[in-house]
Amino acid sequence: MGNDVMISLEGVTKVFASSATPAVKDLSIDVARGETVVLVGPSGCGKTTTMKMVNRLVEPTAGTITVDGTDVMQQDPVELRRGIGYVIQSIGLLPHRDVRRNIGTVPYLVGWDAKKIDDRVGELAAMLELDEDLLGRYPGELSGGQRQRVGVARALAADPPVMLMDEPFGAVDPIVRERLQDQFLDIQARLKKTILFVTHDMDEAIKMADRIAILNKGGVIEQFAPPEEILRSPANDFVRRFVGAERGLKRLGLLSVADIGVEEGPVVGPGDARQDARRVIEEWGFGWTSVVDDGELQGWIDASDLESVGSVGEASPKPFSAYVTFNSSLRQALDSIVTSRTQVAVVAHHDQRYAGILTLERISKEITA
Amino acid sequence: MTLAQASGQPFIDWSWIADHSDDIYVRSIEHLQLTGAAVVIGLAISLPLAVYSYRHQWFYSPVTWVAGVLYTIPSLALFAFLLPYTGLRARTALIGLVSYTLLILIRNIVAALEGVPTDVLEAARGMGYSRRQLLWRVEVPLALPVIMAGVRLATVTTIGLVTVAALIGRGGLGTFILLGMNRFFITATLVGSVLSVFLAVIADALLVRLERRVAPWSDRGLAT
Numbered sequence: 001m002g003n004d005v006m007i008s009l010e011g012v013t014k015v016f017a018s019s020a021t022p023a024v025k026d027l028s029i030d031v032a033r034g035e036t037v038v039l040v041g042p043s044g045c046g047k048t049t050t051m052k053m054v055n056r057l058v059e060p061t062a063g064t065i066t067v068d069g070t071d072v073m074q075q076d077p078v079e080l081r082r083g084i085g086y087v088i089q090s091i092g093l094l095p096h097r098d099v100r101r102n103i104g105t106v107p108y109l110v111g112w113d114a115k116k117i118d119d120r121v122g123e124l125a126a127m128l129e130l131d132e133d134l135l136g137r138y139p140g141e142l143s144g145g146q147r148q149r150v151g152v153a154r155a156l157a158a159d160p161p162v163m164l165m166d167e168p169f170g171a172v173d174p175i176v177r178e179r180l181q182d183q184f185l186d187i188q189a190r191l192k193k194t195i196l197f198v199t200h201d202m203d204e205a206i207k208m209a210d211r212i213a214i215l216n217k218g219g220v221i222e223q224f225a226p227p228e229e230i231l232r233s234p235a236n237d238f239v240r241r242f243v244g245a246e247r248g249l250k251r252l253g254l255l256s257v258a259d260i261g262v263e264e265g266p267v268v269g270p271g272d273a274r275q276d277a278r279r280v281i282e283e284w285g286f287g288w289t290s291v292v293d294d295g296e297l298q299g300w301i302d303a304s305d306l307e308s309v310g311s312v313g314e315a316s317p318k319p320f321s322a323y324v325t326f327n328s329s330l331r332q333a334l335d336s337i338v339t340s341r342t343q344v345a346v347v348a349h350h351d352q353r354y355a356g357i358l359t360l361e362r363i364s365k366e367i368t369a
Numbered sequence: 370m371t372l373a374q375a376s377g378q379p380f381i382d383w384s385w386i387a388d389h390s391d392d393i394y395v396r397s398i399e400h401l402q403l404t405g406a407a408v409v410i411g412l413a414i415s416l417p418l419a420v421y422s423y424r425h426q427w428f429y430s431p432v433t434w435v436a437g438v439l440y441t442i443p444s445l446a447l448f449a450f451l452l453p454y455t456g457l458r459a460r461t462a463l464i465g466l467v468s469y470t471l472l473i474l475i476r477n478i479v480a481a482l483e484g485v486p487t488d489v490l491e492a493a494r495g496m497g498y499s500r501r502q503l504l505w506r507v508e509v510p511l512a513l514p515v516i517m518a519g520v521r522l523a524t525v526t527t528i529g530l531v532t533v534a535a536l537i538g539r540g541g542l543g544t545f546i547l548l549g550m551n552r553f554f555i556t557a558t559l560v561g562s563v564l565s566v567f568l569a570v571i572a573d574a575l576l577v578r579l580e581r582r583v584a585p586w587s588d589r590g591l592a593t
Contacts, residue, residue, distance in 0.1 A: 055495060057495055078499045079497070081495055081496060081497035083497075086495035088492055091488070091492065092490075092492025092493070093489070093492070094489060095511065096510045097586075105493075106496050109497055110497075154496070164495075
């Protein structure tokens, strides 16, 4: 990665005056440009402290922290913070300023002219799907989800390359949280910010992270790896416990059908004779076969459909109640398998072109690999 | 007319009120001016002391101790002490009145600042507000509704206290109360006290309106 490191913490220690044991001890971590690193761990693991040292809301006792190659301790803290987007769980919108002014906080502080601020606020409101008529309201008049979105818009306002997010979607109900996460992932796909993200929720970490750092008490890193790797091979018992139940299922949620490829399955074409089709059904032993016409998936037939016809083309194939695509997660494929009568998922391309099948054995081999 | 009250005259001497309407008006204005000046000066002294105590914990106890001692001195005694030095002037009355506002205002401003939600402060610091910007653009504006409650209390208290300053000839409506006492003339005492209460009620109502003006957001729910 070399030059591409945007945030780097090296041997960082924080000892608070009120406590003998360090909150964070000799921690090293780096975030590449455009990458989202999620710090996750139980409460008291120092994840929030670690994050706050990056914008110097907490001053490190020892170690070096650089943002874009510059030591943060060499910078004026106020200037430093204006260049870093900051979102916290309680959001902390200014209750005495309307939404417009709240979103425009940092541009206002750094002295943009009114017109430019107004344009930018409009742009962000559109990006986060905040209605124009919300802009004149006070934060006390917003719903929880709206407040969180205003908080994110505010952090993005001056277009900072780096964002610090401390449980930014923590204060809303699970359904709203999911929506906000998806929306933010969409935005991040376009903006490519460098993000240090803190949460105690492993599922959120898996969803948001390019890499996850799992922290134990005292800011000790137990494992620092991409989500898929952490789920596949947890470094130790602490990580295994923290990742929790359904580790295999969570991992299947991260892998797509394209990652493991498809298997061959029973296929017949309209031109195939009745007895040939019967043989295909018998050989595979599923009791049915896919019907594919010139590459396109038509549906399926079983032996009873062939009773009064001379060739497959005269039978009428039944549509699949569900099939999966290469973009589907293995978790979705698994769902499709266990709900099908014959424990097989049919895989097709987006344009309905037939690709193959996926079986339980194939997926379970992937889980245990 | 002076001793008329004793001999079966009506309880309220309306003609006396009519004859003295100019005087009543002038004294009412004086009353308001003294109150206004005392509260404004009190605020000017309290604000920096309160902000300093808010930021430096150690300063809070001594400053409220001094203000507390001033507050407990009987007003009559305070004027008596001051008189030899400052004379029968408005200045004497003001020193006394201001010193009574300090405890109320300082305690209120400090409590108001401490009541500003910590998440708002943290977010504001995280976005790059400097200490000074934080104070004037976030902490003071957010503390304003509670500070205004203190100003209302100080104002109403001061309106009552001004009457005592009549003893040194600067008492606004208190002048009538004193006159009534000295001459057993109930009409004057009533005029002084009723108008004084009336001024307090009006001032309080006006300050409530002012508070809504300066903090329109506080009406619309301060959910955090």
